[in-house]
Amino acid sequence: MASVIKVGDKWRAQVRRRNYPAQTKTFRTKSEADTWARGVEARMDTGQTPKSPALLKVRDLIEDYRRLRADGGRPIDPTTNTHYMLEHLVEDLGTESVDALTPQRMVQWAAKRKAEGAGPYTTYMELSCLGSTLRHAASFLGLQLPDVTGQARPLLLHLQLIGGGVRRTRRPTEDELAAVLAYVQAREPAAADAMRVAAITGLRRSELVKKLRWDEIDDGRKAALIRQRKHPRQNQARDEWVPLLGDSWKIVQRQPKVDERVFPIALEKITDLFTAATRACGIPDLRLHDLRHLASSKLQELGFDDVERMAITGHKSVAMNARYTHPTPEHLHKKFAAAAKKKPAAKARRPAKS
Numbered sequence: 001m002a003s004v005i006k007v008g009d010k011w012r013a014q015v016r017r018r019n020y021p022a023q024t025k026t027f028r029t030k031s032e033a034d035t036w037a038r039g040v041e042a043r044m045d046t047g048q049t050p051k052s053p054a055l056l057k058v059r060d061l062i063e064d065y066r067r068l069r070a071d072g073g074r075p076i077d078p079t080t081n082t083h084y085m086l087e088h089l090v091e092d093l094g095t096e097s098v099d100a101l102t103p104q105r106m107v108q109w110a111a112k113r114k115a116e117g118a119g120p121y122t123t124y125m126e127l128s129c130l131g132s133t134l135r136h137a138a139s140f141l142g143l144q145l146p147d148v149t150g151q152a153r154p155l156l157l158h159l160q161l162i163g164g165g166v167r168r169t170r171r172p173t174e175d176e177l178a179a180v181l182a183y184v185q186a187r188e189p190a191a192a193d194a195m196r197v198a199a200i201t202g203l204r205r206s207e208l209v210k211k212l213r214w215d216e217i218d219d220g221r222k223a224a225l226i227r228q229r230k231h232p233r234q235n236q237a238r239d240e241w242v243p244l245l246g247d248s249w250k251i252v253q254r255q256p257k258v259d260e261r262v263f264p265i266a267l268e269k270i271t272d273l274f275t276a277a278t279r280a281c282g283i284p285d286l287r288l289h290d291l292r293h294l295a296s297s298k299l300q301e302l303g304f305d306d307v308e309r310m311a312i313t314g315h316k317s318v319a320m321n322a323r324y325t326h327p328t329p330e331h332l333h334k335k336f337a338a339a340a341k342k343k344p345a346a347k348a349r350r351p352a353k354s
Contacts, residue, residue: 002037004030013037017044025142035071036140039064058101059094061137062086068140079206079267085129098134106152110161120163127153127162171294172199176283183277191270193251194263195291200248202295202313205267205288206240212252212262215346222249229314240314 001013007026013033015023023040029031043060069076077084092109093101106127113123130151138145156162172180177199181224185192194208203212207226216225222244229240244252255262263270274288292313299309309315 002041002073004033004037005118006030015040015044016042023142032140035067039067039141050204056143057094058096058098058134059090061092061098061141062094062133064137064141065133068137079210081125085126086133089133093130101134101148103148103152103155104165106148107155107159107161110156110309114161120160123156124164127156158163168290168293170285170287170290171297172283172286172290176281176286177294179281179283180274180277180286183280188265188269188273190255190263191265191273193205193255194265194270195274195288196251197244198288198291199294200246200298201242201244202243202292202299203242204292204314205270207314209261209263209265209267209270214257214258214262215260217244217252217262224252226314242312242314245312288310 002013004011004013006012007248010026010028011030011033012024013036015037025033025036027036043056066076076086092112097106108129110123113126114120116234118126127149131147134145134149135147181192181195184195197212198205198208203226207229211226211228212224216227217223218225218241221241223241224244225239226242227239229238252262258264271288278284278286296309296313296315299312304312322337
């Protein structure tokens with residue numbers, strides 16, 4: 001039986017049940033205490049000893065981590081990378097007991113991920129996600145677990161199974177973009193229009209197909225309110241008005257109002273269509289997210305400064321915005337030629353008087 005009582009300015013949760021050692025833990029809030037107690041009772045219901053990692057499965061801690069985030073006001077959005085990484089970890093390691101995770105097992109797992117086509121940076125991010133999940137869930141449950149991901153990281157790095165990300169500078173050329181859009185247009189016109197808007201505004205995939213809604217569009221300002229816009233380093237996202245520049249406004253306005261969303265397309269479908277288009281057209285190393293690079297670069301070429309570009313793309317720092325801005329040699333040649341024409345000719349010197 002669980003009891004939660006207030007002790008001073010904190011809350012103490014205690015779970016007692018026959019044939020199990022008493023479990024006690026103190027928390028800052030009653031909500032945290034209740035969540036922890038429910039988790040302990042749930043394990044007892046399935047015959048697990050809460051203090052025994054040998055009886056805990058990796059999927060159990062992942063579920064606890066999801067519940068912890070939700071109860072703490074930071075639920076894991078099912079469209080985020082964190083959600084997908086946790087799903088993959090459940091598939092790969094979910095049925096294994098927590099104490100079976102060793103550096104050697106991490107090498108086996110990383111090698112399998114490599115064979116499946118995952119790059120070193122992808123595996124590194126999944127490893128980090130696993131480490132964060134185990135650390136926070138174990139702390140919440142009062143478990144003492146070794147830092148297996150930290151122990152495995154040097155070995156995985158030495159074996160080149162994990163590594164840093166390669167900064168992308170890829171942006172589609174006009175011909176490449178035209179070919180991709182023609183392919184998608186013939187199969188899903190709405191998806192092609194969504195990609196056109198992305199190429200102008202830099203809206204992310206989830207912002208295009210989930211957060212761009214008719215009731216959040218201001219006709220007078222030609223702008224869309226994007227709710228809970230992503231921030232790379234802050235837990236709290238914020239709502240932002242994004243101007244629908246140029247043709248993006250016309251493209252949005254011509255969409256049929258058959259749904260509350262402007263582009264009622266599944267996240268996976270728009271990505272799959274873009275990938276299928278690049279393969280069919282023989283375009284190498286081009287991704288849907290590269291449209292965001294294109295948009296930021298085009299804005300820079302049109303003369304938008306750092307602050308103005310960030311207000312459109314949603315980047316929260318000049319450094320991050322710079323990672324998405326890649327001027328082409330052709331543009332730089334044009335800019336140099338234009339600047340050279342504006343430069344006043346040097347005045348001829350008058351001969352010195354004798």
